Amino acid sequence: MHVKIYRGRSAKEALTQVKSELGDEAVILSNKMVTENGAKVCEITAAVERSAPSRERSREDVLGEALEAAEWTREWRQIKGHLLALMRPQMDPAALTPRQRLSMEYLEREGVEQDVLLAVYRRLRADAGLSILPVLEGLVSVQPFESKKWPQKFHALAGPHGAGKTTSLVRLALREKKRHPKTRICLVSADQGQGKGRMVLRHYAELSGLAFREVAVREDFGALVADSRKFDRVFLDLPGLPPGASLETWLGSRAMLHYEDLAVHLVLNPYYSPAQFQAFRERYASQAVKSLIWTKLDEACTFGSLINLPHESGLPVSALSCAPGLTGSLVPARSEMIWRLLFKHQLPAECVAA
Ligand SMILES: Nc1nc2c(ncn2[C@@H]2O[C@H](COP(=O)(O)OP(=O)(O)O)[C@@H](O)[C@H]2O)c(=O)[nH]1
Numbered sequence: 141m142h143v144k145i146y147r148g149r150s151a152k153e154a155l156t157q158v159k160s161e162l163g164d165e166a167v168i169l170s171n172k173m174v175t176e177n178g179a180k181v182c183e184i185t186a187a188v189e190r191s192a193p194s195r196e197r198s199r200e201d202v203l204g205e206a207l208e209a210a211e212w213t214r215e216w217r218q219i220k221g222h223l224l225a226l227m228r229p230q231m232d233p234a235a236l237t238p239r240q241r242l243s244m245e246y247l248e249r250e251g252v253e254q255d256v257l258l259a260v261y262r263r264l265r266a267d268a269g270l271s272i273l274p275v276l277e278g279l280v281s282v283q284p285f286e287s288k289k290w291p292q293k294f295h296a297l298a299g300p301h302g303a304g305k306t307t308s309l310v311r312l313a314l315r316e317k318k319r320h321p322k323t324r325i326c327l328v329s330a331d332q333g334q335g336k337g338r339m340v341l342r343h344y345a346e347l348s349g350l351a352f353r354e355v356a357v358r359e360d361f362g363a364l365v366a367d368s369r370k371f372d373r374v375f376l377d378l379p380g381l382p383p384g385a386s387l388e389t390w391l392g393s394r395a396m397l398h399y400e401d402l403a404v405h406l407v408l409n410p411y412y413s414p415a416q417f418q419a420f421r422e423r424y425a426s427q428a429v430k431s432l433i434w435t436k437l438d439e440a441c442t443f444g445s446l447i448n449l450p451h452e453s454g455l456p457v458s459a460l461s462c463a464p465g466l467t468g469s470l471v472p473a474r475s476e477m478i479w480r481l482l483f484k485h486q487l488p489a490e491c492v493a494a
């Protein structure tokens with residue numbers, strides 16, 4: 141096995157070096173922020189099996205590689221001691237097979253929360269032959285953002301400031317337009333406080349020959365619905381909400397809360413702190429929210445939140461974004477993409493290629 145350390149100003153920069161030198165088969169052994177000449181840099185230790193046969197490896201092979209990489213195991217044990225011994229009394233490490241235990245330790249290191257680990261533990265304990273992947277697939281559902289899977293005409297993107305709502309909205313609309321050129325699309329800015337986002341939307345609507353509307357007050361949404369026979373798909377850009385505000389209240393005040401042909405998608409970055417996730421979960425909790433869109437995956441160093449949030453909210457993941465550009469950087473989610481991110485820190489191939 142060939143092991144090498146890469147450093148870059150961002151995880152993306154370091155990953156690009158890994159990919160160009162070691163190729164797609166590289167396994168990420170560790171990923172951390174370090175200080176170099178007084179500046180914070182992302183340091184990635186990667187390895188590649190030089191003699192590995194070039195056959196398409198099964199997902200269990202990929203998982204095995206990640207779990208058996210001795211370097212991270214040693215490093216992690218030194219830092220944390222034996223994880224399961226420290227965990228709640230409900231979890232008896234002896235009840236798991238060594239590989240199951242290793243999988244649990246890996247998840248802990250990725251930032252998967254204790255209550256999720258407990259749910260995983262319960263499933264694994266019940267079946268010694270059970271691998272971690274089907275358990276995770278049971279915890280995180282996926283509903284790819286494709287027109288067949290999302291019949292609603294109205295799609296709104298909600299989430300914190302800077303999460304990537306406006307760019308994701310444009311990307312979803314452009315993707316739809318490219319795949320189905322005849323689809324009549326309308327972009328809607330409901331982001332009254334954010335002049336820039338509104339201008340970006342209007343600009344892209346004009347450039348791409350899409351309709352553009354605004355929703356400011358309660359009556360505007362009703363007018364949009366009345367006018368919506370002209371459109372097959374309507375994408376709405378919602379504002380980031382300040383502390384104390386709630387999405388339910390905001391949607392209610394625009395007569396959007398109970399509108400059946402509307403799906404709201406919550407746009408989040410995977411590297412928010414647990415406290416921020418908690419605050420956003422409360423602020424954006426709503427029956428109207430139907431999926432999660434993860435953006436800025438290229439800037440994350442660990443991916444435990446990709447398991448935590450879907451498990452806690454019960455929401456499926458609909459799309460993943462891993463670059464700031466507007467074309468090809470956002471892809472409909474697939475289950476495999478989630479576990480490749482988690483266990484290999486590998487961004488979706490379609491996304492990287494963009
Ligand atoms: N690196 C990276 N940047 C992104 C991604 N998605 C969005 N961005 C950038 O994040 C910034 C904020 O995005 P914007 O859509 O304006 O966020 P909003 O405030 O939620 O509408 C912009 O500079 C985007 O280009 C992504 O997946 N990766």
Ligand SMILES: [Mg+2]
Nearest residue numbers: 305306334337
């Ligand atoms: Mg915006």
